[in-house]
Amino acid sequence: MKVLLIGSGGREHALAWKLAQSELVTELVCAPGNVGIAEVADIVPVAADDIIGLLALVQRDNYDFVVVGPEQPLALGLVDALQELGIKVFGPTEAAAQLESSKAFTKELCRRYNIPTAAYSVFTDLKEAKAYLKTMTPPYVLKADGLAAGKGVVLPETLKEAEKELEEFFSGKFGDASTKVVIEEFMEGQEASFFAISDGKTAIPLIAAQDHKRAYDGDKGPNTGGMGAYSPAPIFDQKAMEIVMDKIITPTVYGMAKDGHPFVGVLFAGLMMTKDGPKLIEYNARFGDPECQVLMRRLQSDLMEIFIAAEGKKLNKLKAPAWFDEPTVNVVLAANGYPGAYKKGSVIKGIDEANEMDGVVVFHAGTKLDDKGAICAAGGRVLNITAQASSLEKAVSKAYKAIDESIVWPEGFCRRDIAHLALK
Ligand code: AMP
Ligand code: GLY
Helix, strand or coil: CEEEEEECCHHHHHHHHHHCCCCCCCEEEEEECCCCHHHCCEECCCCCCCHHHHHHHHHHHCCCEEEECCHHHHHCCHHHHHHHCCCEEECCCCCCCHHHHCHHHHHHHHHHCCCCECCEEEECCHHHHHHHHCCCCCCCEEEECCCCCCCCEECCCCHHHHHHHHHHHHCCCCHHHHCCEEEECCCCCEEEEEEEEEECCCEEEEEEEEECCEEECCCEEEECCCCEEEECCCCCCHHHHHHHHHHHHHHHHHHHHHCCCCCEEEEEEEEEEECCEEEEEEEECCCCCCHHHHHHHHECCCHHHHHHHHHCCCHHHCCCCCECCCCEEEEEEEECCCCCCCCCCCECECHHHHHHCCCEEEEECCEEECCCCCEEECCCEEEEEEEECCCHHHHHHHHHHHHHHCCECCCEECCCCCCHHHHC
């Protein structure tokens, strides 16, 4: 099969790395890709949110199957447009992708299908939102309804700060994404990311991972796209998976189909493991980044086979995916300053040396070649150092050994405590 993968992050490098190992994939192309992806696929310079450009590309070059990595093209209706052209694609339609693109949509689905989540209310009026705030206790949880690149959730500690945030939301802090605001109950617990694949009728479980959203050690500093991940997550055992499949994933798949927008793609459930059991924080309609990188390293089965079964609505006939038991970690290297302002163009050395280390695979995110052909930084999150070993301790120390002894990039930083919750 001639396959087109859309995206350019660490998630897409991991997907490309895994797809390239599939016997079902005879030709792999990625738009727009990055330096690492170019080692396992051909890359074409069409941006992931350039829907018209992508449609032109797909028609011109006759792809058999398209895999969509990031959320923007999903929310922009790329899957719908490809389906209209009769092209097979793995990913949800625009209506189904509302599970990620509208928090109010997901909360409403949870209410109607009895899916455990935080109590909430939705507001389009500042005065009413402020009045509701007064009935809540801190910390307050305020969420912009729409996509805000992971920055649309704030957890103010005081009523005054919360009121100020609300004012900013309604005066267009996130444009249209924050004209509707969800206010919800604060949930206590550890977080986990759980992934399942749905074909619109059935869902099969993948595995869980834990992300590190804050920029600095000790879960301090601003929220980021994710600074590292590991799997398995000890907090998410077999029992937890059964509960989540039964009470969260299955009712979601059922509800989405019943409501007329069956979900085909990756259901990424952000979960709070509360004392009353797992509750849904939010859904994403695609793999997580940096979680996907550890998932792909642990996946033993053929990824393309899973995508084909999901697209063809035959997941019920698919053998359960097999996984490597070895704990796997991913440490993200980001440009100094991320998630705030950062410089591009600094040269990175030692990636090949890191890749030669036992159990280590480096996935690129924001990388480019400069005029002299050297690998340089071209984004906020730049590299993912993944390591696999017989124990999580060993995997973590391998990843940091690769960073400290092989990678040379003074303009970058990483968290030094990835997996601290599991190692404690
Ligand atoms: P989200 O973008 O919805 O995943 O929210 C971003 C982060 O905010 C989550 O990863 C949690 O750490 C936190 N968060 C969101 N909703 C809640 C909640 N109801 N209670 C506690 N923490 C939350
Ligand atoms: N790691 C969180 C996300 O991909 O949204």
